[in-house]
Amino acid sequence: xxxxxxxxxxxxxxxxxxxxxxxxxxxxxxxxxxxxxxxxxxxxxxxxxxxxxxxxxxxxxxxxxxxxxxxxxxxxxxxxxxxxxxxxxxxxxxxxxxxxxxxxxxxxxxxxxxxxxxxxxxxxxxxxxxxxxxxxxxxxxxxxxxxxxxxxxxxxxxxxxxxxxxxxxxxxxxxxxxxxxxxxxxxxxxxxxxxxxxxxxxxxxxxxxxxxxxxxxxxxxxxxxxxxxxxxxxxxxxxxxxxxxxxxxxxxxxxxxxxxxxxxxxxxxxxxxxxxxxxxxxxxxxxxxxxxxxxxxxxxxxxxxxxxxxxxxxxxxxxxxxxxxxxxxxxxxxxxxxxxxxxxxx
Amino acid sequence: xxxxxxxxxxxxxxxxxxxxxxxxxxxxxxxxxxxxxxxxxxxxxxxxxxxxxxxxxxxxxxxxxxxxxxxxxxxxxxxxxxxxxxxxxxxxxxxxxxxxxxxxxxxxxxxxxxxxxxxxxxxxxxxxxxxxxxxxxxxxxxxxxxxxxxxxxxxxxxxxxxxxxxxxxxxxxxxxxxxxxxxxxxxxxxxxxxxxxxxxxxxxxxxxxxxxxxxxxxxxxxxxxxxxxxxxxxxxxxxxxxxxxxxxxxxxxxxxxxxxxxxxxxxxxxxxxxxxxxxxxxxxxxxxxxxxxxxxxxxxxxxxxxxxxxxxxxxxxxxxxxxxxxxxxxxxxxxxxxx
Numbered sequence: 001x002x003x004x005x006x007x008x009x010x011x012x013x014x015x016x017x018x019x020x021x022x023x024x025x026x027x028x029x030x031x032x033x034x035x036x037x038x039x040x041x042x043x044x045x046x047x048x049x050x051x052x053x054x055x056x057x058x059x060x061x062x063x064x065x066x067x068x069x070x071x072x073x074x075x076x077x078x079x080x081x082x083x084x085x086x087x088x089x090x091x092x093x094x095x096x097x098x099x100x101x102x103x104x105x106x107x108x109x110x111x112x113x114x115x116x117x118x119x120x121x122x123x124x125x126x127x128x129x130x131x132x133x134x135x136x137x138x139x140x141x142x143x144x145x146x147x148x149x150x151x152x153x154x155x156x157x158x159x160x161x162x163x164x165x166x167x168x169x170x171x172x173x174x175x176x177x178x179x180x181x182x183x184x185x186x187x188x189x190x191x192x193x194x195x196x197x198x199x200x201x202x203x204x205x206x207x208x209x210x211x212x213x214x215x216x217x218x219x220x221x222x223x224x225x226x227x228x229x230x231x232x233x234x235x236x237x238x239x240x241x242x243x244x245x246x247x248x249x250x251x252x253x254x255x256x257x258x259x260x261x262x263x264x265x266x267x268x269x270x271x272x273x274x275x276x277x278x279x280x281x282x283x284x285x286x287x288x289x290x291x292x293x294x295x296x297x298x299x300x301x302x303x304x305x306x307x308x309x310x311x312x313x314x315x316x317x318x319x320x321x322x323x324x325x326x327x328x329x330x331x332x333x334x335x336x337x338x339x340x341x342x343x344x345x346x
Numbered sequence: 347x348x349x350x351x352x353x354x355x356x357x358x359x360x361x362x363x364x365x366x367x368x369x370x371x372x373x374x375x376x377x378x379x380x381x382x383x384x385x386x387x388x389x390x391x392x393x394x395x396x397x398x399x400x401x402x403x404x405x406x407x408x409x410x411x412x413x414x415x416x417x418x419x420x421x422x423x424x425x426x427x428x429x430x431x432x433x434x435x436x437x438x439x440x441x442x443x444x445x446x447x448x449x450x451x452x453x454x455x456x457x458x459x460x461x462x463x464x465x466x467x468x469x470x471x472x473x474x475x476x477x478x479x480x481x482x483x484x485x486x487x488x489x490x491x492x493x494x495x496x497x498x499x500x501x502x503x504x505x506x507x508x509x510x511x512x513x514x515x516x517x518x519x520x521x522x523x524x525x526x527x528x529x530x531x532x533x534x535x536x537x538x539x540x541x542x543x544x545x546x547x548x549x550x551x552x553x554x555x556x557x558x559x560x561x562x563x564x565x566x567x568x569x570x571x572x573x574x575x576x577x578x579x580x581x582x583x584x585x586x587x588x589x590x591x592x593x594x595x596x597x598x599x600x601x602x603x604x605x606x607x608x609x610x611x612x613x614x615x616x617x618x619x620x621x622x623x624x625x626x627x628x629x630x631x632x633x634x635x636x637x638x639x640x641x642x643x644x645x646x647x648x649x650x651x652x653x654x655x656x657x658x659x660x661x662x663x664x665x666x667x668x669x670x671x672x673x674x675x676x677x678x679x680x681x682x683x684x685x
Binding site for chain 1: 407410412413435436438439440444445446447448449450459460462463464465466467468504507511
């Protein structure tokens, strides 16, 4: 009994502390907030309370823990003697699977776009259809606040969610394996989560662009999903068709083969998912040294060992730049379209 | 010693709060607003009257800087909305035609959000929102989600939303659309009351004449992007009906036991001719036993005397003032004549 009252008391003081802190941080009663922050705050609370976010987070959490489970079950088979990645035991949590269930990274690369699209596809057009856009824009704020705040809020929500998930996976792994990650591994995982945020941000911006372009939320959602399906299903098929017809013969010179391979990779790298999977593989598998073809000359004398973090990052820098460029491009297009549009009430 | 710009400022503040000069907006070939000149004085209730698609909303959007004029200039509260939209929007409240709220937030939350966007702290915003909600009669519904509000309630909430920033000017675009007549009455009274209380200039756009007539100090008639006339309703009427500003309706009872039609018609003709002789009557016509006399002066008494002197029964005598209806139709007729 005494124990329970003690716990209750503790909880009460904790509650007070939390409310005091939140008052301080979120400027509850007597502090003026910048209008931009006001919008971001409202957008975030809207998203977190919305059903689709709850559904999505449930799906993603379930699949993540599913993949975590398979990874843990197969952990013992994954570790081989003389494996150059042996010291990066912890990272396998994200990458291994037994074939029945994809790994964590594959899940993120598959469900990330869905997350981004679902948070952005009705950003502008639903405001417009509800008639709130002209009301909000007649308040003393700059027009770009709306679109910037929508983007910021969605991005913040996504980052919180992915970081929470990633850290939860790390924590669960820590519990079950019992070996703590090294600082290097930890940094790699953080970079992996950052990369996932960036990847989702790309799809978020694409769907915001569609929400500016199309009046109907359904149309914009469908077009964004169409782009996603195109890139994840049809584009690889098309690339296959093209490269099949251009395949060099068996008697081709090495230069020709290398040129062909570069061409094929170049085509593949137009896909955001390809960029993402290349970047994650490099980050989470330190033994990956190159993402393109390597000649025997380059291989001679190389010791089979993992790359240091800095080198891995250097290796994925082009991929990251590509993703950032794609994100910025769609943001800039939607920004200019939105700024030029005449805002009529419904 | 007051410097020149200051004097100028004084003059404009006292004079007009909204000033449109040669304002034009074109969409491709279509001219939505055509060289509009208009000035609205501080503190007045101005009605912008015109049919749908006349360019009222476009004009309002240009006043708020939500769309840019093709040519011409707008000055609102001494600011140019094209270059300083935020400054203008700080002083101007705008209630769009179909105001939208976030349906999953309560009325209070919606209002507080607007107030916070206007730079108020959450505490002040909440206090103010509660006071305003009481004022507009939604005090009991403040914690209800706006998705469950009726049309009239939403419109009233819209008014509160406009007023929460303490505006100098409020612009209402078709504010009474879709509210029932009793609600309209109440809503218009509320607008007038609140604007008088806080000395707010009101610009009201509408295609409904009677409402505008009820509450506006001055009206501007706006057809196909052009302002045809401005002034108070009396001035507009006297301008339009310069030749015959008064119209009298005379109702007659059965004349002197005359039963057959021919004799009755003769009696009516007699009455008409006697009315025509009155000085100031310009024309008399008869429809279904009612006589209509157009007069340049108020000669109702003389008409009554004339009718009675013929021995006819006078059952009713109505002097009709011209309302916006007549003004409106007169302008539309004129407009169609031009084409």
